[in-house]
């Protein structure tokens with residue numbers, strides 16, 4: 249029986265999801281940074297609806313800084329937690345202006361100095377906007393699917409990320425995350441995984457086909473990931 253390792257999972261999933269990639273719409277690093285901040289606890293689909301008009305109105309960091317915060321909150325309110333997100337966007341943009349010459353920084357350490365930017369957001373911005381791989385973006389799907397598959401036993405994002413980084417060639421860190429997100433959306437869904445149609449149904453330690461125990465507690469998504 250093949251071992252469930254990140255490289256094996258990648259090989260299987262990239263046949264199923266050959267176009268798995270960042271699903272946020274953006275045309276430059278600033279747009280991606282804003283979209284990624286908005287995507288916390290919100291679907292990418294909703295974010296893409298909101299950013300369609302948002303990015304026409306706000307083109308540079310100063311556009312976000314100069315507008316009254318209530319107006320920015322109004323413009324992003326349907327993404328949820330808009331007080332927090334508006335504050336994060338304004339303060340990040342203010343720092344981008346004062347510290348980074350109006351350019352979204354290109355390193356993990358610098359990105360982490362921006363308000364509302366954690367390792368997940370930074371890893372997405374670096375890879376999708378700049379082609380720099382530094383970290384595995386662990387979102388709710390990566391958290392859940394990697395644990396169900398037994399790729400990691402840890403329960404917090406940071407440790408899961410380090411574990412996946414150790415077991416995966418660096419070039420594939422973000423690719424693995426995109427594939428796990430795709431699988432998590434379509435097959436290994438949070439409430440009721442569709443194990444009967446899953447490519448891992450015979451080898452996954454959480455498979456309901458291998459061990460159809462109705463009392464089994466499946467790994468759920470974290471509240472915040």
Ligand code: SF4
Nearest residue numbers: 436441443446452455
């Ligand atoms: S077998 Fe089931 S639990 Fe395991 S990865 Fe597939 S859908 Fe998820």
